[in-house]
Amino acid sequence: MDEVTNKKPYTFRKLQATDIAPMATVISKIGIDQFTDCFASTGDLAKIFRDKTKTKEAITNIAGMKIAFKVANIVLAHYGECQNDIFALLADVSGLTVKEISEMSPATFAKMLIDFIKMDDFADFFKVALELLN
Numbered sequence: 001m002d003e004v005t006n007k008k009p010y011t012f013r014k015l016q017a018t019d020i021a022p023m024a025t026v027i028s029k030i031g032i033d034q035f036t037d038c039f040a041s042t043g044d045l046a047k048i049f050r051d052k053t054k055t056k057e058a059i060t061n062i063a064g065m066k067i068a069f070k071v072a073n074i075v076l077a078h079y080g081e082c083q084n085d086i087f088a089l090l091a092d093v094s095g096l097t098v099k100e101i102s103e104m105s106p107a108t109f110a111k112m113l114i115d116f117i118k119m120d121d122f123a124d125f126f127k128v129a130l131e132l133l134n
Contacts, residue, residue: 015121022089029082
C-alpha cells in the first residue's frame with residue numbers, strides 16, 4: 001500500500017446524505033470563501049472553453065482537472081487544521097480505516113484525495129453548496 005501503482009489500494013462508494021456533515025466540517029474549517037474564490041477565478045477556464053482545437057469532452061476534462069487541482073491545493077494548504085476530519089471522511093467513503101489512511105505514503109494519500117475530489121458526487125455536492133451562497 002506504500003507505492004502509487006496502477007492498482008489503487010482504495011475504492012470509493014457512492015456519496016450519500018450522511019456524507020454531507022463530514023464534508024461540511026472540512027469545508028467550514030478551511031473556509032467556504034477559499035472555495036468560492038477558486039471557482040470565481042474564471043480567466044483560465046474561459047481561455048480553455050474558447051479553445052476550438054479541442055473537443056467539447058476534452059475541454060470539459062481539462063476544466064474539471066484544473067478545478068480539481070485548485071480544490072486539492074486549497075485542502076492541502078489547510079491540511080493541518082483538518083487532517084483528522086479528512087482521514088475520517090476518506091475512511092468512511094473508502095472502507096479503509098483511519099489508521100490505514102494515515103499510514104499511506106504521501107503520494108498515495110495525495111492521489112486518493114485528488115480522486116475523491118474528482119468524484120462526480122463530490123462535484124455535484126459542491127455545485128449545490130456554492131449555489132446556496134449566491
